[in-house]
Amino acid sequence: MFRRFRRAAVAAAATAMVPMALALAPGAVAEPEVHAAPVNIEDFAITSEVPTLAELDAQIRLLVATPAPDWVKANQLEGGSRAVVVPKMIYRVGFFRPPKGSSVVTGPETHEPDRHTAVINASRQGSPTVQVVAEWRRIDGQWKLASKSLCNGIKTIGLPIPCNFE
Template identity: 80%
Template sequence: MMRWCRGAAAALFAAATVPLTLAPGAAADPEIHADPQGPQEFAITSEVPTLAELDAQIRLLVATPAPDWVKAAQLEGGDRAVVVPKMIYRVGFFRSPKGSSMVTGPETHEPDRHTAVINASRQGAPTVAVVAEWRRIDGRWKLASKSLCNGIKTIGLPIPCNFQ
């Protein structure tokens, strides 16, 4: 019995010390869903964000257990807005195995504003397509608060939109 406990403890310790990485779901185009960085370093700083970057950001927000401060750095509303992606992650709406999301075009671009479409689906429900906006703040593209509010309304989450 003692030998089993030591073995189980060692296995738990080994599992707990594995670094957090984003593990996007399987996709037909692995480049779109690749994770070039760990979640703590994730930032979209390119002049014009790509669909792959925006898609990775949405997956970080709603399909990973990344820490609140990491998610807050991706949102225009910062700490005040983290409640939205946290709740979506907890209920598992748009993450494997029962759901998914993908950012697609059409896109529009201005120097500090970019739009694209977030397509989110979950088992037993129709796909939801939301035109989302990102804002460039301090050189980083962040999901706009008004897009979070549209998402709350679209999927019917009981969250007040008071982080704008």
Template identity: 80%
Template sequence: MLRRLCVHTAAMIAAASFAPAAHAQPAPEAEFAITSEVPTLAELDAQVRLLVATPAPDAVKAAQLEGGSRAVVVPKMVYRIGFFRPPRGSSAVTGPETHDGDRHTAIINASRQGAPTVRIEAEWRRIDGRWKLASKSLCNGIKTLGLPIPCNFE
């Protein structure tokens, strides 16, 4: 009886230790924005990972896209399929890069198990001081991946 009481008490303490706080802070991705004059590859990579490798809310993903909420269907589908996130795949933004005022380009490399790496030439546009993945880049991705999504958010 005493042993059961000790085990039960230990389990309750452990559960309380790992319980979320009543006033949890918002998730860090909720405030993600690239606002630098010229975005870095690390910033662009973090944005792409937020879009395709996390279950971030639609509003968070929409804030990263030129097409806003109309374009969220693309990263949501890529996330659900799971091609470019662990454990089946990954993504990385690499050069070569170009920069011209409010436009920046780089390459999104997406890999999945058993398939060759997909390279998508991507463009970001600075809109209201924030770098957002351009709609034409999403359309390139739709075409490259063969997704059944109409590209009607440009």
């Protein structure tokens, strides 16, 4: 009888874990929130003529607050696969992702046909908010975070990463 109860308890626990596992699976959002990463991160691309703050914010969250595959992150960066080391390290150390950190993209913004700027505000528990004026470049119809912005972020945060992906 104990074994049957134990099996039933394990089965019930496993069934209860399925929604949680699906919520944490790549391409899904673990916590529904206003600034959540896109639901299908593998298809994420900012292709509008003028990117919105919400789109830029979602892209930054995809880069630094999700365990997205390298190729997905590379697709969001002007430096491509050479530049993935930066968001990977920021994600790994957890600077700007819940539960101890956060980020939000705000204005002021500037816009030119193939260049857009906004401010990335990133904070972590116990530290002041870091503000980086970031630039996005429109490459092949998609807005990508500029390499020069990654270099500015590396310097601002003090990461031990050479800026050699421009």
